[in-house]
Amino acid sequence: MDNILSVQNIEKYYGKKGNVTKALDGISLNIDKGEFLGIMGPSGSGKTTLLNCISTIDKVTTGEIIVNDKNITKMRTKKLDKFRRDELGFIFQDFNLLDTLTGYENIALALTIQEINPKKIDNLIKKVAETLEISPVLNKYPYEMSGGQQQRIACARAIVTEPSLVLADEPTGALDSKSSRLLLESFERLNKELEATILLVTHDAFTASYANRIFFIKDGKIFNELVKGNDSRKEFFNRIIEVMTLLGGDVKDVF
Numbered sequence: 001m002d003n004i005l006s007v008q009n010i011e012k013y014y015g016k017k018g019n020v021t022k023a024l025d026g027i028s029l030n031i032d033k034g035e036f037l038g039i040m041g042p043s044g045s046g047k048t049t050l051l052n053c054i055s056t057i058d059k060v061t062t063g064e065i066i067v068n069d070k071n072i073t074k075m076r077t078k079k080l081d082k083f084r085r086d087e088l089g090f091i092f093q094d095f096n097l098l099d100t101l102t103g104y105e106n107i108a109l110a111l112t113i114q115e116i117n118p119k120k121i122d123n124l125i126k127k128v129a130e131t132l133e134i135s136p137v138l139n140k141y142p143y144e145m146s147g148g149q150q151q152r153i154a155c156a157r158a159i160v161t162e163p164s165l166v167l168a169d170e171p172t173g174a175l176d177s178k179s180s181r182l183l184l185e186s187f188e189r190l191n192k193e194l195e196a197t198i199l200l201v202t203h204d205a206f207t208a209s210y211a212n213r214i215f216f217i218k219d220g221k222i223f224n225e226l227v228k229g230n231d232s233r234k235e236f237f238n239r240i241i242e243v244m245t246l247l248g249g250d251v252k253d254v255f
């Protein structure tokens with residue numbers, strides 16, 4: 001298997017002397033091409049910090065992060081901008097679509113920046129829209145779409161450039177259960193049909209049960225790893241709940 005992401009013993013400290021928070025405490029993990037990996041953990045455990053370091057929004061204090069054979073912890077700003085544009089796809093909780101552009105234009109934006117010709121752009125958008133079942137809303141503006149449709153447009157925008165790694169931070173956080181399920185099924189399809197490599201951060205066991213492998217973090221350290229293997233999603237969900245209970249106290253209170 002090709003390694004896409006290698007996180008090597010990273011630490012992240014926030015603050016100055018006398019008031020220091022150790023947000024990440026020696027995390028190491030690897031993702032191979034085509035994996036769908038979940039990161040779970042209680043509030044304040046370091047999930048977003050880890051994602052921000054991988055997405056180059058934040059810098060690690062020590063340790064190294066290698067994406068597609070490129071050491072991003074050593075990259076300078078100009079190279080980082082190009083790296084982010086070419087290799088990563090982002091999906092945030094609050095969609096971040098541009099209100100003055102249609103769904104189609106929102107998705108096209110990432111491709112026009114890369115100076116791809118319009119015919120190819122059109123083909124790429126149609127293909128991804130079909131996978132995500134958003135063809136009927138491509139000509140609508142974000143305010144004319146449901147939250148779930150907006151999130152799937154955001155998802156299309158993130159993957160249409162065929163990034164090495166798709167990073168999603170609580171992508172179902174703002175969605176009702178039906179829209180969440182649709183989005184997660186889209187993720188599953190992206191992963192299986194288009195072989196997208198996905199790293200998803202969530203505190204929600206149902207969302208996480210769509211991943212193939214999950215790392216649990218607590219106090220900035222990896223606490224446990226679960227592999228779906230041949231389990232059904234329901235069986236995997238039950239195993240996730242078991243680990244969440246082990247991690248501490250009542251499941252609803254902690255996550």
Ligand SMILES: Nc1ncnc2c1ncn2[C@@H]1O[C@H](COP(=O)(O)OP(=O)(O)OP(=O)(O)O)[C@@H](O)[C@H]1O
Nearest residue numbers: 014015021023041042043044045046047048049050
């Ligand atoms: N900019 C910052 N300055 C200081 N401390 C920070 C900063 N960002 C995060 N932290 C601290 O680092 C730790 C990890 O935070 P992080 O946001 O990564 O947790 P999380 O697991 O994503 O939590 P949640 O599920 O609540 O979003 C917390 O103790 C938090 O208070």
